[in-house]
Amino acid sequence: MPWPVLLMARALEAGGSERQLREMAKALDRSAFEPHVGCFRPEGEGRRELEAAGVPVAHFPVDSFRSPGAISGAFQLARYIRRHKIRLVHTFDYPATVFAVPAARFLTSATVVSSQRSHRDLIPRGYRRLVRMTDHLVDAIVVNCDFVRRHLEQEERVPTDRIQLCYNGIDLDVFSPLDSPRPPDLPRDSFVIGVVCALRPEKGLPTLLQAFARVRHLRAGMKLAIVGDGPMLESLRSESQALGVREDCVFALNTGRVTDWLRAIDIFVLPSLSEALSNALMEAMACGCPVVASNIGGNPELVRNGETGLLFEPGDAASLAAALQTLIENESLRRRLADNGAKFLRDSFSIRASAQRMGEIYAQLLRSRSVTEPRP
Numbered sequence: 049m050p051w052p053v054l055l056m057a058r059a060l061e062a063g064g065s066e067r068q069l070r071e072m073a074k075a076l077d078r079s080a081f082e083p084h085v086g087c088f089r090p091e092g093e094g095r096r097e098l099e100a101a102g103v104p105v106a107h108f109p110v111d112s113f114r115s116p117g118a119i120s121g122a123f124q125l126a127r128y129i130r131r132h133k134i135r136l137v138h139t140f141d142y143p144a145t146v147f148a149v150p151a152a153r154f155l156t157s158a159t160v161v162s163s164q165r166s167h168r169d170l171i172p173r174g175y176r177r178l179v180r181m182t183d184h185l186v187d188a189i190v191v192n193c194d195f196v197r198r199h200l201e202q203e204e205r206v207p208t209d210r211i212q213l214c215y216n217g218i219d220l221d222v223f224s225p226l227d228s229p230r231p232p233d234l235p236r237d238s239f240v241i242g243v244v245c246a247l248r249p250e251k252g253l254p255t256l257l258q259a260f261a262r263v264r265h266l267r268a269g270m271k272l273a274i275v276g277d278g279p280m281l282e283s284l285r286s287e288s289q290a291l292g293v294r295e296d297c298v299f300a301l302n303t304g305r306v307t308d309w310l311r312a313i314d315i316f317v318l319p320s321l322s323e324a325l326s327n328a329l330m331e332a333m334a335c336g337c338p339v340v341a342s343n344i345g346g347n348p349e350l351v352r353n354g355e356t357g358l359l360f361e362p363g364d365a366a367s368l369a370a371a372l373q374t375l376i377e378n379e380s381l382r383r384r385l386a387d388n389g390a391k392f393l394r395d396s397f398s399i400r401a402s403a404q405r406m407g408e409i410y411a412q413l414l415r416s417r418s419v420t421e422p423r424p
Contacts, residue, residue, distance in 0.1 A: 050079060051414055053136045054129065054158075056086040058143040060094030060105070063246060064327040065165050068192075068216055068402075069140045070094055074101045075217075075403035081410065084132060086125070088143070093304075110147060118147065126155035134158050136410055138190070142171050142179050149182040159413050162186045164196050166324045167345065168204065170250060180204065187413050188212050190406070193325035193346030212409045216325045217402025218334055218393070223307060225336025225390055230312045231305070233298045238271045241372065242313035244306055245328045247278030252319035252342060254287055258365035259317075261291040263372045270376075273298045275309050310335040315375050315382070321362050323347055330397055333357070333389035338382040340371045350397075356389040 053076070057069045073083040074097075085098055086106040095105050106128055110121040125148060129137065137152040138161040139145040145162045152160045162183075168176055183189065183206055190212050191197045197213055200206040234240060241260060245251050253274065260272045274284060274297065281299065288294040300309070310316070316332035316339045323345035330350060332339055341347040342362035351357035358375065360367040375382050 050082040051135045051410070052082040052084060052133050053138065053410060054084045054086055054106075054132075054134045055138050055140060056144040056148050057140040058087060059089040059092075060085070060087055060098070061092045063141075064216070065141045065163070066094065067327060068165075070098060071217065071219060071399045072403055072406055073098060073103045075399045077403070077407050080407055084134065086128070086144075086148070088147075108147075113146060121147065122151035122155065125151045129156045129158050135414055136161060138410075139163060140165070142175050145182055146175060146178045149185050153185045159417050160186045161188045161190060161409075161413065163190045163192075164200060165192050166196070167199055167322050170322060183210075186210070187417060188409065190214050190409060191324075192216050193349050195346045195349065196324050214405045214409060215397060215402060216327055216330060217397055217399035218327065218330050220334060220394055220398050223310070223331045223334035223393075225334075225386070226307075226311065228308050228311045231300065231308055233300050234271060234273065234312055235269065238269045239267050239376070240271050240273050240313045241315045241317060242271075242273035242275065242309065243317050243319075243328070244275040244302060244309055244313075244332070245318065245326075247274070247276050247280040247284065249280060250320060250322040251280070252321040252362060253280060253284055255319040255342075255363055255365050255368060256317050257284065257287050257291055257293065257297075259319075259368035259372055260297075261293050262365065262369035263376060264293055264296060266373060266376050271296055271298055273300065273309065273313060275300045275306075276302050306331065307335060310337055313337050315340060315372060317368070317372070318342065318347065319360075319362070319368060320344060320347070325349065330393055333386075334393040334397075336386045336390050338375055338385040339389060340368065340375070350392075351389075352392075355385075356392045357385055 076083050088110050090105050090107045108121045136159040139148050140163045152158050288297045316337035318329045318341040320342050325346040339357035341351045343359040344362045353359040358371045360371050
């Protein structure tokens with residue numbers, strides 16, 4: 049019989065961690081694991097997607113960790129774990145980690161696993177201290193790239209044997225280099241430099257605007273597509289106006305048609321100032337985009353400079369502009385990098401491979417940890 053496991057995040061929509069949770073829950077080997085998903089906010093398409101795949105979704109209505117509801121939520125979580133004989137709890141983001149790790153550790157006998165999917169400087173200060181406390185309570189911390197592994201070992205002093213590496217994976221049936229309709233916001237004959245990501249400060253998007261202003265003249269009909277939403281949206285619009293490129297910039301909300309945008313982009317740019325293993329970069333490569341990325345975090349684990357894409361120094365608009373000029377003027381190089389990148393993703397970063405690795409981590413932990421009940 050399979051081991052029941054509970055995967056948890058704050059919500060089921062929006063960011064990369066939530067998407068990885070959904071994909072992992074659907075892709076785990078059902079002969080070995082019976083996946084459940086828990087969250088604070090279960091509304092939206094993510095819940096319907098999971099339930100259609102036969103994955104039950106549990107709602108733990110916690111609005112604030114400082115409220116009495118957090119305590120009752122912890123006992124509700126413990127009851128759910130006992131009722132469904134959950135053998136392992138795995139949190140995918142820091143709010144779920146702060147809530148579920150202590151509850152599962154002190155109120156149940158389940159194996160407890162957390163995740164670290166970015167540099168900890170991006171976690172709000174109050175949460176960061178609490179996340180560090182959970183490092184001492186978990187049986188393992190799963191990281192999504194070697195950069196984060198080194199960060200935990202060298203800067204956070206997490207014991208090496210507590211860290212497990214499982215690269216992100218993507219659905220290669222969805223993200224592939226196929227023809228698809230061009231979004232109506234883009235002129236049919238335009239040459240498009242673009243990015244699809246959350247519009248947050250750490251994404252370094254002003255660098256992309258500044259670089260675009262330097263290369264826009266190199267080709268007629270060039271457009272910059274910035275697809276996504278977030279706190280930087282209005283400031284990016286204002287900066288594009290100040291740089292004199294507003295009329296050639298397309299700002300579009302991510303409406304779920306990610307692949308249509310990616311397949312319309314001629315050069316994908318990820319100018320992050322901080323990054324772990326970027327789902328957006330992986331999806332662009334899988335869709336056949338030649339990519340340019342900042343040489344930071346986990347980006348070099350995906351972008352091998354001159355082989356699967358080009359790298360530039362983070363925050364350096366001149367360096368990015370030079371890389372863009374190289375690709376704008378060299379179609380054969382764009383095609384070679386795109387082909388190499390797509391093959392690299394197919395060979396190494398499928399959701400199937402990621403789920404297999406995660407299953408190995410779960411099985412190793414469950415077999416090695418002493419439990420009071422035998423495997424069902």
